[in-house]
Each structure stands twice: as C-alpha cells, then as structure tokens.
Amino acid sequence: MSTSLIQLSTEEKAAVKEVWVQLLVHKKEWGLRFYERLFALHPHMQSLFKGNVEEQGQKLVNVLTLVASKLDKLELIRQEVKALAERHKQYNVKPEYYLPFINLLLSVLAEAMGDKWTETTDQAMRKIMFVMMEAVIEHMMHSESAYKEAVESARQFLRIAG
Template identity: 30%
Template sequence: MNARQVQLVQHSFAQVQPIAEVASDLFYARLFELDPALKPLFRGNMQAQGHKLMMMLGVAVANLNKPEVVMPALQRLGERHAGYGVTEAHYVTVGEALLWTLEQGLGEAFTAEVRLAWEAVYLLVAETMQQAARRMTTPEASPVRSSLT
C-alpha cells in the first residue's frame, strides 16, 4: 500500500462517514445476501453492530500511516473473530460486501483507482486478522504443560 492509496482511502472514507448508518445497513444486507449462513454469527442489535463496524473502519483508515497503532488492534480483532467462528473464507465475502457497499455509497467517486486502494487496504486488514486468528488456533498458540514437570 503506497501513500497515494492511503490518501484515496482516507478521502473516500470521509465521504462515506456522513452516511455511515446507511452504509452499514447496505453492508450487512449485502453480506447476508452473499452468504446467508453468516447471519447466525451476528447476535444482538445489528444497528449497534453497524456502528461498531464503522468505528473500526474509521480507526483503521485514520491510522493507515501508523502501523504501530493499527496492526495490534487488527490482531486483537482477528483473535476475537476466530472465537466467534469466523473462517478465512468469510473474509472473502466480507471484502466483496465492503467493496460493493463503497461503490454504492460513493457512486462515481468510486473510481478504479479508489477501488484498487480499498482492495489493498482490505487485503492488509484481512491478512493481519487471519494471521492472528491462525495463531489462536494452532497448537503452538496455546502452551501445553508437560505432565513431567
């Protein structure tokens, strides 16, 4: 991800923020349309979930130039999502829903260059979260005490 991509993502997200509630509604509607089996993973108030989504995106986008801030937060998020039952395949569907939502929200401003920038950001986010989730589910992640000690 280069400086131009960061700028494009930050600028385009600023355009989406005023319609954050609509955008989150669009996102979840599209997500469940793409994969209805994901719906049971979301318990509770979807409006609150949408607010959390937009807040998390806002923090990640605002800190794209500060990996020391965004990476640990994404790792913790990936660990939590592993506990919710999120699989690596789900990240593909989420990425598709996110890009579709941005296209709907931004209209003509969602240019090919903006799309590529968001794809780069989402790839970084998804890979970071997935790596953290894998660490949570591998035998090395949970220390096993020897019965000999």
C-alpha cells in the same frame, strides 16, 4: 510471518480518507445495505452477529475509522486487526468468511461512493483490505506454508501486485 511491504501513496491515503468521510455522513444507510446484502448472500453468517444491524454498522464504521486514522502506520492496523481476529475466532468466525465479507464491503462502499470511487480509491482500499486480511491470516495460520498459501490467495483475490 508477515511478508507485506504494502505502502500507500499520498493520493491513495487521500482517497481512503474520502471514503471514510462519506461513510460517516451516510453510515446508517450503507451499514443497513451492507448487512442486508451480507445476510441475503450468506445467511449462515447472520447467526454470528449479536445485536441489531445498526450496532453492527457502527462497529464496522469504528474499524474503518481506526484504519483511516493509521494510514501512515499500517503495522498498527495489523496489530489491531489481530486482536479483532481473536475476538472473531471466539464467535466461531471461520477464515473462509473473511474474503466474501471484504468483497461485499468493497462493493457496497464503491456503490455508496458512486463516481467518487476511482481506480485510485479502489486500489487503495484493496491494499488496506489486504493488510487487514494478511493480519487475520497470520493470526489464524500456524504453519509457514499454510500462511504463504493463504496470503497469496488473498493477494490474488484482492488483485494486489506482489
């Protein structure tokens, strides 16, 4: 069902890699900040997470490392995310949880990057999140119309040109 034709420019790929490098350097701090905010804003989500915040932060770093390593092969990211979505489905993660999660993730990453978070960085990260979100939607939506509606909603939410 995929309709995505998202591509990243060389400059956007470099921006994503810079986010990843900064993330690795400060992973404990930003991971803690992210999950503290997530649970403060969405307390119902805390019960979905097993283990401590540091473990969750490391899992998120692992996903972003996967993304940074496959920027030239976005279809591989989609395949990995579908497998991740299946595991999350078993943990009772609802489709409506993903966009608030992504929105907060982008916000925390932008804050952590400070003035290194440029318009190019923002657009590149939104594109990556859209590719990931589209894979989740494809995995969870079984009708073509529901899929298209959910993808369009994600596209608008992430401000991705279509």
